[in-house]
Amino acid sequence: MRSYELTYLVLPEKSEQDLKKIENDITTFIEKKGGVLEKKERPARRKMSPQIEKINSAFLETYIFQLNPMELKNLKKELKEKKEIFNFIVLNKKRQRKTLREKKMTTKKVKKTEPKVELAEIEKKLDEILGE
Numbered sequence: 001m002r003s004y005e006l007t008y009l010v011l012p013e014k015s016e017q018d019l020k021k022i023e024n025d026i027t028t029f030i031e032k033k034g035g036v037l038e039k040k041e042r043p044a045r046r047k048m049s050p051q052i053e054k055i056n057s058a059f060l061e062t063y064i065f066q067l068n069p070m071e072l073k074n075l076k077k078e079l080k081e082k083k084e085i086f087n088f089i090v091l092n093k094k095r096q097r098k099t100l101r102e103k104k105m106t107t108k109k110v111k112k113t114e115p116k117v118e119l120a121e122i123e124k125k126l127d128e129i130l131g132e
Contacts, residue, residue: 001066008079008088009058019043019059022084029078035067064093
């Protein structure tokens with residue numbers, strides 16, 4: 001299974017019941033196909049900065065889920081058939097990688113410190129070497 005992010009726009013004329021029905025349909029589809037819903041954001045009305053097909057605002061909702069890639073095609077087909085949803089996008093959600101700083105912190109090798117040698121021991125060894 002792979003992680004995906006689905007974001008879709010619903011026409012602003014739709015009622016709360018219609019929004020809940022769409023949410024329920026998508027959630028049940030994901031769960032029926034063996035997927036796991038990780039996160040769901042509540043629908044929020046958003047203004048469309050460039051107007052799309054003369055629509056000023058729409059309800060935007062986002063899902064983060066895991067699903068078998070073969071079932072993703074079926075989900076896209078299901079979303080295209082829904083007349084209430086006028087636009088959607090499904091993104092492949094990649095796993096978070098460690099940042100460069102985190103890698104450096106975890107890969108630093110700690111040097112082993114040998115026990116300190118006393119000055120008297122060093123002088124004794126030097127005397128032995130020099131033969132005094």
